[in-house]
Amino acid sequence: MPKQEAGCCEPLPEDPLAAEQAAELSAMFKALGDPVRLRLLSMIASRSEGEVCVCELTPAFELSQPTISHHLKLLRQAGLVDCERRGTWVYYWVRPETTDRMAAMLSSVSERRAVTA
Amino acid sequence: MPKQEAGCCEPLPEDPLAAEQAAELSAMFKALGDPVRLRLLSMIASRSEGEVCVCELTPAFELSQPTISHHLKLLRQAGLVDCERRGTWVYYWVRPETTDRMAAMLSSVSERRAVTA
DNA sequence: AGGCTGTATTGAAGTTTGTCTATGCAGTGT
């Protein structure tokens, strides 16, 4: 047995991030794991009004309208944005609770501490 | 034409997140878009030593050893962790530059500002 | 050298994802 830090290959540490929480959080990260969705979120957040009409988002990409609609749906299902129809148009805005929760998880990682977010 | 906020359906705003940066960042988010990888990162970060032996990570999941190895490889390719072989064992640690960059992007979103991270 | 242990790579199977075209639904205005 070579010289080795004590603790290597011992049973296994307490899992700092419970499986259930990991599933929840990873769904949020997965939603931003596509360049189109990340840009959509960024564009929605960039507006000082706090919301953007879909009719402004769709032409910003060289993608079909249903594709953009699909990505917006995924962002909504992940809790990252919400939307409301007002007359003919639909407006989207960011839900900061979700982005804050993700940021908290990342901060705890770079601080090298157990995660409980 | 109904009463409407000025600016709806105008050409399109300056894209706050350039396509190239979005591709880079979304690759990082994608890497955390899987519950196993998120838990791996959390477990690696949770150690006060700052690093963890693979032999401690693998038995923490009900997955085969090659599967864990594959997920660790993806985390490494995304720049989230790095590793080093020391004798028989391989140790992984977090690269906080990457998690910090992701956290900065998320913070700028919840602050509703254009993203330049 | 040879066997053993820990980790990575390969190749394959099944599932999920991103995109499109076609269609449906909601609201406006004639």
Place this chain on the structure above:
DNA sequence: ACACTGCATAGACAAACTTCAATACAGCCT
């Protein structure tokens, strides 16, 4: 009532992802 516009949904298909068993590689020990 009808046509028109903006957005969402349905279905299809290729590409990518997750997982595994099998195999290869690296380092230790006798």
